[in-house]
Amino acid sequence: MLMSSTEFFSNLPPKECSRCGEVVDEMHECYSNECLECESEIR
Numbered sequence: 001m002l003m004s005s006t007e008f009f010s011n012l013p014p015k016e017c018s019r020c021g022e023v024v025d026e027m028h029e030c031y032s033n034e035c036l037e038c039e040s041e042i043r
């Protein structure tokens, strides 16, 4: 049985950056709890 990935993600709460509170792109979730901007600031 196939489940649409769009449907699957729509059931999840939006992930927010732990620093600035921006919603983090789901594609990016493997890296950290921070958005691309904050993550690049750290390094």
Ligand SMILES: [Zn+2]
Binding pocket: 017, 018, 019, 020, 021, 022, 034, 035, 036, 037, 038, 039
């Ligand atoms: Zn951020």
